[in-house]
Amino acid sequence: MTTHSSPRVSVTQWRTARWIALAVAAVVAVAALTTFLTAPRPGGLMEADSTSPDGAHALVTLLGDHGVEVVVADDLDAVVRAARPDTLLVVAQTYFLYGEDTLTTLASLPGDRLVVAPTAGTRERLAPGVRRDGTTPFGGRPGCDLPEAMRSGAADLGVSDTFKAAADDVPVTTCYDGALIRYTEAGRTVTVVGSNDFMTNAGLLGKGNAALAMNLAGARDRVIWYAPQRTEGTIEGARTIADLIPDQVYWAVLQLCLAVALIAWWRGRRLGPLVAEKLPVVVRASETVEGRARLYRSRRARDRAAAALRTATLARLLPRLGLGTSATDSAVTEAVAQRVSLDPNTLAYSLFGPSPTSDAELHQLAHQLDVIERQVTQS
Structure with a gap:
């Protein structure tokens, strides 16, 4: 026995499949548009288009x-x-x-x-x-x-x-x-x-x-x-502190370093191995950090505090970036720029820039370093 399908049934099935395909396409398009509109847009501090915590x-x-x-x-x-x-x-x-x-x-x-x-x-x-x-x-x-x-x-x-x-x-x-x-x-x-x-x-x-x-x-x-995210303008004829130091100072410092090295070698000779000694009390690491921070603040040593923050940040970033301790500043900046969405000039300024001149700028530098490390870790 031979059976034949009705042409009307085939047309109905094709129309049903077409509407299903159109519905699926519409759902995919709406989902893609929603994802695009609501996706986070990282950026720098006070950047108008940035939806990160420090954006505006x-x-x-x-x-x-x-x-x-x-x-x-x-x-x-x-x-x-x-x-x-x-x-x-x-x-x-x-x-x-x-x-x-x-x-x-x-x-x-x-x-x-x-x-x-x-x-x-x-x-x-x-x-x-x-x-x-x-x-x-x-x-x-x-x-x-x-x-x-x-x-x-x-x-x-x-x-x-x-x-x-x-x-x-x-x-x-x-x-x-x-x-x-x-x-x-x-x-x-x-x-x-x-x-x-x-x-x-x-x-x-x-x-x-x-x-x-x-x-x-x-x-x-x-x-x-x-709120610029890169350097605007240039400083012409700027002189560093090293340019203002007389040449005689360098020779005096060299002689002093040599004398200190000889004294350290003389006084550092030992007759046997070091002996481990138990500490009378246990000092928590947080207390040590707080004590050093108070010393920095009392002496307004913003340069040392900034250097400590940058050194610690780089020590944690270099293994994640696959770089060694001998990597140049430009190589580190380029590697970080490939992992985060910040401008290379901003990264170079935050990681290797000059020391802050106020407590507010030091606080802002610490916040910026934390943002860079968090983005590298999450990338």
Whole structure:
């Protein structure tokens, strides 16, 4: 017996298979689009597009949702093109700003300024009416009549530089024990805040931090967000400390080192092997670390603290990168750049850059080294 399938049944089965295939394709497309839109976007400190804990994507998004036009400037030329008298210029990551020309260009732009955690050179050019006064645990009640701070109330913002007026005739408004200061000059409102932690994605979760960050950065309807992630400008004719040391000093140091080596050899001779001796007490490693940290802080040895942080970070990173202790700085920077999403200039500055000049910069360096090590470990 021979059977024949109906043409109508075959057409129905083909249409059913087609609709199933279209449905599966639609589900895959929606899943891929959702993954693309919600995928984390790592980046540097205060970077507008970064969703990492130290990025600023959350604050930039909140400003846009509240009707503020945010112009993200990636370089100095973009800042110059976007500058207008009715605009607030937010300047962060100021340790990437070098050279007299760069700071002069920024200082000549119209509009108000919000300078976040400035270095000494940046503060002198962009906020000449204030000078550094010290450090403080940036937090608590505002203690001033600044509307933005009064609406925010108490805030918990971490360690910060403090500021005061550069001269007695400069009227300033000081909040949070000097961590936030504002004054008016030539019709321009200049605001300086000594910490950027409260403006990051993770810092907004602190008490009052989100409100204060929104009030300060959203003071105008149009904001230029400038947080460079690489070096802007160059220093011409800069001299190092070694250039200022007379040649005679090197010979004196060489003779002193030779004398010390001979004395150490003479006094270091032993007649037998070392004898192990039990310690009378057990000292925890954490107490040793805290004691050394207090000694560094009492002597303001930020250079030694920074060197210790960088040496420890490199000692943990080199085995993970497959490099030896004799690897050059450029080789280490290139290997780390292949494992993380940070700019090579940022990595070189954090791993091998100059010593910080303030406690806030040292705290920021430690945070940046922790971010680099965490990203290398997770890559």
